Amino acid sequence: xxxxxxxxxxxxxxxxxxxxxxxxxxxxxxxxxxxxxxxxxxxxxxxxxxxxxxxxxxxxxxxxxxxxxxxxxxxxxxxxxxxxxxxxxxxxxxxxxxxxxxxxxxxxxxxxxxxxxxxxxxxxxxxxxxxxxxxxxxxxxxxxxxxxxxxxxxxxxxxxxxxxxxxxxxxxxxxxxxxxxxxxxxxxxxxxxxxxxxxxxxxxxxxxxxxxxxxxxxxxxxxxxxxxxxxxxxxxxxxxxxxxxxxxxxxxxxxxxxxxxxxxxxxxxxxxxxxxxxxxxxxxxxxxxxxxxxxxxxxxxxxxxxxxxxxxxxxxxxxxxxxxxxxxxx
Amino acid sequence: xxxxxxxxxxxxxxxxxxxxxxxxxxxxxxxxxxxxxxxxxxxxxxxxxxxxxxxxxxxxxxxxxxxxxxxxxxxxxxxxxxxxxxxxxxxxxxxxxxxxxxxxxxxxxxxxxxxxxxxxxxxxxxxxxxxxxxxxxxxxxxxxxxxxxxxxxxxxxxxxxxxxxxxxxxxxxxxxxxxxxxxxxxxxxxxxxxxxxxxxxxxxxxxxxxxxxxxxxxxxxxxxxxxxxxxxxxxxxxxxxxxxxxxxxxxxxxxxxxxxxxxxxxxxxxxxxxxxxxxxxxxxxxxxxxxxxxxxxxxxxxxxxxxxxxxxxxxxxxxxxxxxxxx
Numbered sequence: 001x002x003x004x005x006x007x008x009x010x011x012x013x014x015x016x017x018x019x020x021x022x023x024x025x026x027x028x029x030x031x032x033x034x035x036x037x038x039x040x041x042x043x044x045x046x047x048x049x050x051x052x053x054x055x056x057x058x059x060x061x062x063x064x065x066x067x068x069x070x071x072x073x074x075x076x077x078x079x080x081x082x083x084x085x086x087x088x089x090x091x092x093x094x095x096x097x098x099x100x101x102x103x104x105x106x107x108x109x110x111x112x113x114x115x116x117x118x119x120x121x122x123x124x125x126x127x128x129x130x131x132x133x134x135x136x137x138x139x140x141x142x143x144x145x146x147x148x149x150x151x152x153x154x155x156x157x158x159x160x161x162x163x164x165x166x167x168x169x170x171x172x173x174x175x176x177x178x179x180x181x182x183x184x185x186x187x188x189x190x191x192x193x194x195x196x197x198x199x200x201x202x203x204x205x206x207x208x209x210x211x212x213x214x215x216x217x218x219x220x221x222x223x224x225x226x227x228x229x230x231x232x233x234x235x236x237x238x239x240x241x242x243x244x245x246x247x248x249x250x251x252x253x254x255x256x257x258x259x260x261x262x263x264x265x266x267x268x269x270x271x272x273x274x275x276x277x278x279x280x281x282x283x284x285x286x287x288x289x290x291x292x293x294x295x296x297x298x299x300x301x302x303x304x305x306x307x308x309x310x311x312x313x314x315x316x317x318x319x320x321x322x323x324x325x326x327x328x329x330x
Numbered sequence: 331x332x333x334x335x336x337x338x339x340x341x342x343x344x345x346x347x348x349x350x351x352x353x354x355x356x357x358x359x360x361x362x363x364x365x366x367x368x369x370x371x372x373x374x375x376x377x378x379x380x381x382x383x384x385x386x387x388x389x390x391x392x393x394x395x396x397x398x399x400x401x402x403x404x405x406x407x408x409x410x411x412x413x414x415x416x417x418x419x420x421x422x423x424x425x426x427x428x429x430x431x432x433x434x435x436x437x438x439x440x441x442x443x444x445x446x447x448x449x450x451x452x453x454x455x456x457x458x459x460x461x462x463x464x465x466x467x468x469x470x471x472x473x474x475x476x477x478x479x480x481x482x483x484x485x486x487x488x489x490x491x492x493x494x495x496x497x498x499x500x501x502x503x504x505x506x507x508x509x510x511x512x513x514x515x516x517x518x519x520x521x522x523x524x525x526x527x528x529x530x531x532x533x534x535x536x537x538x539x540x541x542x543x544x545x546x547x548x549x550x551x552x553x554x555x556x557x558x559x560x561x562x563x564x565x566x567x568x569x570x571x572x573x574x575x576x577x578x579x580x581x582x583x584x585x586x587x588x589x590x591x592x593x594x595x596x597x598x599x600x601x602x603x604x605x606x607x608x609x610x611x612x613x614x615x616x617x618x619x620x621x622x623x624x625x626x627x628x629x630x631x632x633x634x635x636x637x638x639x640x641x642x643x644x645x646x647x648x649x650x651x652x653x654x655x656x657x
Contacts, residue, residue, distance in 0.1 A: 160620075161619075161620040161621065187617075189614060189620075190620040193569075194569075194572060194573075195563045195565055195570055196559075196563065196570075196571065196574075197610075199563060200373065200610060200611060200614055201614045203369070203373075203611075203614070204611070204613075204614025204615045205614070207358075207360060207361075207366070207615050208358070208614075208615050208617070224474070224475070224564075224565050225563060225565070227475075228475070228563055228564050228565070232487065248472070248474055249472055249474045249475075249565070250474075251474065251475075251476040252474060252475030252476030252477075252564070253475060255476060256475075327476070
């Protein structure tokens with residue numbers, strides 16, 4: 001009975017589709033994620049739906065393999081090619097393995113963009129990075145400075161001394177720290193992304209610098225451990241722990257006051273922007289070439305570099321006002 | 331004769347710790363404030379507990395590399411239990427943690443005892459297996475501070491007579507080991523088995539069973555520490571205490587416990603753990619480059635081993651002297 005009903009419904013939908021000439025122009029955009037059932041990507045799908053609603057003539061196909069494999073994504077992409085979708089926006093499990101399947105899609109006139117986790121340049125028209133190293137470096141010191149109107153000592157708690165990401169972000173941070181007068185970066189220590197070592201390093205910072213006002217931890221293990229160390233030292237409110245973390249992991253520490261705010265990319269904005277970009281390209285409103293500026297609705301415009309890559313925005317700031325909305329998402 | 335030499339070994343280590351503390355105090359005086367030393371002891375408590383368990387294992391000529399994985403798995407299990415049943419009383423959690431840890435220790439012990447597989451191979455294998463199980467049960471997800479109940483997180487932090495519960499656990503473990511090693515037949519059996527397994531057999535000691543008992547002991551302590559660790563750092567994930575097993579073995583080695591078995595003392599393990607704990611806590615405050623930190627920790631271990639190598643095996647605590655000579 002249920003099957004019959006749904007068949008009936010499907011037929012009705014199909015009939016409407018065929019009957020309505022306006023519907024024929026609906027752009028079908030497939031959002032291909034690393035795997036289904038991951039909170040981060042479910043949130044991105046939410047953003048994609050938001051973009052679809054704004055654009056009006058867009059249908060979102062949210063899909064992906066059940067586990068994070070390139071093989072699974074290739075199957076999904078082949079199925080999408082067969083369905084003749086208008087655009088594919090993919091967060092890749094492997095930057096090279098998907099290239100042949102995506103090339104095939106582009107040959108059939110399908111717009112291909114990658115977002116979050118990129119595809120090699122020959123396998124996509126453009127890539128949307130959630131943020132850029134410069135934006136992240138600026139954001140982490142801004143987070144500390146925003147709560148220190150009179151300035152003060154801050155220290156950085158990083159992952160390992162050889163971690164490429166963190167080192168790049170800290171370097172970018174040091175480039176712009178002159179823009180935050182009064183903020184004094186007194187030390188950079190390394191917690192090796194181990195909870196216990198990061199905890200000890202945070203304790204050490206509080207001992208060595210009694211006037212320390214903030215700890216910047218651009219690593220998700222470090223920020224949680226530092227926040228715990230600050231709570232245990234009963235210095236919540238005196239020492240603000242900030243940096244990059246995940247809402248689900250930081251919710252308790254925002255509540256305790258050890259961390260006033262932290263940042264990470266917002267998956268909703270990411271899904272929204274990816275959809276907007278795919279739409280612009282598929283509709284022929286824009287062309288993906290170095291130096292191009294492609295609009296992405298409320299998120300402004302994406303400027304492409306020589307590799308056809310662009311950064312969406314500053315990392316999104318999470319604090320007590322919005323943490324509850326995000327802590328169950330990712 | 332043997333006794334006085336062992337004593338001197340501990341005195342040397344205690345003196346080294348004092349020198350270390352003085353050196354740190356010269357650069358950062360606040361480090362030797364009593365409240366900070368209490369903090370350092372509290373931070374070293376997990377290492378002390380695991381080092382004592384490891385000592386029992388090493389003395390019987392085995393090694394347990396799975397302690398950190400055991401700790402992480404137990405920690406994850408109790409953290410998940412806590413999120414599912416937030417009302418579960420702490421004694422129940424302690425019981426679950428200790429028995430789960432003991433069970434994992436038993437698995438190691440049985441493989442060593444019944445199948446005669448070298449302990450380093452067994453525990454290298456179970457180490458990976460236990461870490462893998464954490465991934466399976468948690469799906470790689472973290473258990474975070476806000477998901478754990480307040481009583482669960484508060485327990486190791488509660489202070490009794492000025493010291494946190496975590497420290498008291500370490501003190502009780504030390505006292506328990508002093509009794510076990512000094513006053514029970516099992517304690518003597520550990521040394522007999524490690525000192526001379528053939529002779530131990532002649533005196534009616536079951537070598538395999540004694541080794542198995544040591545693994546269970548080490549596992550139970552790792553399990554108990556697992557809960558304390560997760561509650562203290564208020565986070566549980568696959569990689570917690572990554573590489574901690576090597577620190578535990580290092581503490582034993584620095585404490586003069588012979589990897590060849592048969593030699594060791596509770597005081598040695600305790601001092602070895604304290605030495606490492608002080609180094610780990612001091613390095614962040616004395617402003618040393620992170621690359622030097624690794625080199626310093628490593629050198630401490632090599633110096634200790636070199637020190638061990640110079641002391642002759644016969645200087646150890648040989649209980650079954652007659653049996654050894656009879657061979």
